[in-house]
Amino acid sequence: SANATDDSFVIVTTTYPTTYGCHRGRSWSKADMICQSNVDVSKQKYASYAEAVEKARQMRDSNCWFDGYEPEDCDDMPPYDSSVMENYDNDEEVLIRVMKESEFDEERAEDQKYLDRANEEAMFEAALKREMIKLQVEESGERVFYSYLYRDCQIPAEFEFDESKKDSDSSFALPANASEIKSIMFKVDGAASVNTKVLGAGGRDVALLQGSDLMQLLVACTSLEELYVRSCKLRTEIDNEFIEGIATLAPHLRQTLKVLSISDLNLPPWTLKVVGKHFPNLTRLDVSDCFSTDYNNWMVDYNDDPP
DSSP: OTTOOTTOEEEEEEEEEOSSGGGTTOOOOHHHHHHHOEEEEOSSOBSSHHHHHHHHHHHHHTOGGGTTOOOSSTTOOSOEEGGGGOOTTOSEEEEEEEEEHHHHHHHHHHHHHHHHHHHHHHHHHHHHHHHHHHHHHHHTTTOOBOOSSOGGGOBOOSEEEEGGGSOTTSOOOOOTTGGGOOEEEEEEOHHHHIIIIISOGGGOOHHHHHTSHHHHHHHHOTTOOEEEEEESSOOOBOOHHHHHHHHHHOTTHHHHOOEEEEOSSBBOTTHHHHHHHHOTTOSEEEOTTTBOOOOOOTTOOTTSOOO
16 A cells, blocks of 8 residues: 555465374474465555455455355454364465564564574484484494484495496406305395396396396305395385295395395385295394385285285
8 A cells, every 4th residue: 555654564374284184193393384384475565454454354265275264253353264164184274364564574583583593402402313323323333224314323234235336247246255244235226227137027037036136145145134225216116026036045034134124115015024924033124214004006905914
């Protein structure tokens, strides 16, 4: 409005995440809510509160988040929050407020101060946790430890092999002390290598699986206790046939293998049953970033017992 002053009214529309919908069970901290919310301020400023309220009602009525909205009181005054519609499928809700511009500026300044303090606290806690992890790893002795978060205190396996660094024309050379190696980290390279050399063609060609670099290594390592399988590039599914192929071609692992860690690969839930069947002496199974509870897969027989 032409007569708007420096302390005129503005309409603030905030789109914020819910604790339902795709966020069901999530508990947002104040810092999370500030960072995850989208705040839009009207470009137009209003000299009177009544004028701003009338415009806020128009914005509410034209917003699909408020379809079917009925005012709870006859005054019908803001704020207007779409959460009162109780649509628990929503991933986000919309809050429409009328505020003095000075009040909004003060609120944003306070939010920024809060975020600055929260960031300092988070950095301190992260540094403290890194030191604690480092001490725990050091106290564990020679136990293998891999972590994306704490790379500065990792303890590598006795034998590491990265397919992406291998010359395509060269053959795989088994380590001379293969029968004595107790821990291996094997990093497979991309889609072609994963499908044809390591997991077999689609995971079902035992001949290709037997001739793969990984399988040659597993057959030779008769004392192997810890196996870490990683992927350099594309995430590929590890299926039942891959686990069964290992158990068939390297049967000694049934008794010796204690740790199986799989990362950057997809492990469907029904494969866990096969892992438990063939490797009964496992004390640790690490599939934290590749395990999915999604059963929507055409390969699954829904008449089978769940794993």
